[in-house]
Amino acid sequence: MNISEIIELGLWPQSKKTTSEKGISELEELGYNLFYIGKNADLYTCPGKDAKVLLVRSDRCSVFDIPLNLEIEGKGVSQTAISNSGAAFAREAGIATAILEEQIDQSLSVAPRCQLMELCKPLEAEIDGEVVQFEFIFRNYLTGSLYEACQNGNDPYGLELSSDLKQWHKFETPIFTPTTKGVKDIPLNTAKVREVFPEIISSLEKLFKDFTQFALDNGIVIVDTKFEAFVNAKGEWILGDEILTPESSRFIASEDFDKGEFISMDKQILRDFGKENNWKEKAKALKAGEKLEVEVPDSIKNTILAGYSRIHTSLSK
Structure with missing residues (x-):
């Protein structure tokens, strides 16, 4: 299926710019054609007619939605492995994912960075x-933007949380x-969304609880996570590609948390x-398509890879 057919089926937003650049040669030679270059990953159409x-x-990096000239060797392979594990955890819980169990030829050098979706x-x-469109976010602890909202007497989700709660307060459930979901994520009333998607939210809540306990048993605290739900060709709801990964969740080593x-x-x-080095301010001078030139010590790269x-x-089960 080529990109024009994908767009005609309404499976790719016309607002997202595609590319005519050639991709990785060993993939192109097998009929996979590059059509989108993202900040951290690329998408290829597949040979055949399946959607x-x-x-x-x-290994590219971005922060604050700023594309960087930085690459961290091995990051793409690690992220793919974690993504596959998260998807497998969801599937074991009976929740379908956009990530397919089907794999490309594992003898290809690029295979450890690939997922069929x-x-x-x-x-x-x-x-x-x-x-x-929605982002379904579950939190075990009071921190970040929600803590700031509570401190300021705001109640963006209609949860009636006390302003007396301390940062890193652990919720009983x-x-x-x-x-x-969009350029700017806008809080929605929790009760109203539950009314619209009771079964989806109940399933995701259980998944998050089970994963939180599994992670804790293995020395990692899950602070929060974000799920993105989609609808497949059969009209069934499924989860996207970042499921219980560092791109969608916050993980803290138990010994650090304690x-x-x-x-x-x-x-x-x-x-x-990036905050220490004013990347946000420097990025304001970037033109469309440009990357911010940064220098990052190996110690930081190695810490990220170790995490x-x-x-x-x-x-990984």
Whole structure:
């Protein structure tokens, strides 16, 4: 299936710019054709007529939605392995995923960075008179933007949380804080979204609880996670490609968490380094398609890779 057929079926947003560049030669020679270059991964059409694509993760890096000239060798392979594990955990819980169990030829050098994915449409529904797409977010702890909202007396999700709650307060049971999916994620009323998707949210809540306990048993604290739901050609809801991974969740080593060192085992260390070096301000001068030129110490790269490695080793069944 080529990209024009994919667009005609409504399985690819016309707003996303495609490319005519050639991709990795060993894939192109087998009939996989590059059609989209993302910040951290690329997409290829697949030979045949099935509605699926090939996702190929790169070693490229981005933070704050800023594309960087930085590559961390081995990051793409680690992220793919973690993504496969997260998808497998969801499937064992009876939840379908866009990530297919089918694999490309494993003798290809690029195979460890590849996932075959079912093409699907974002899940949509009308909330308060507006049709929106969703991010289903579950939290074990009060931190980040929600903590700031509580401190300021705001109640973006209608949860009526006390302003007296301390940062890193652990909720007795995970709380659900849905947002819209878009350029800017807008908080939605929790009760209203539950009314629209009771079965989906119940399934995801259980998945999050089970994964939280599994991770804790293996030395990792799950702070929160974000699920993105889609609809496949059969009209069934399925999860997307980032399921229980560092791209969708916050992982903290238990020994760090217990010491009050809330350092995420992902690219948070890169975000912090970027803040220290004013990357957001520097990025304002970038032209369309340009990457921010940065210099990052090997110590930071190695810490990021070590975090990914521990997550994969600890949380792969």
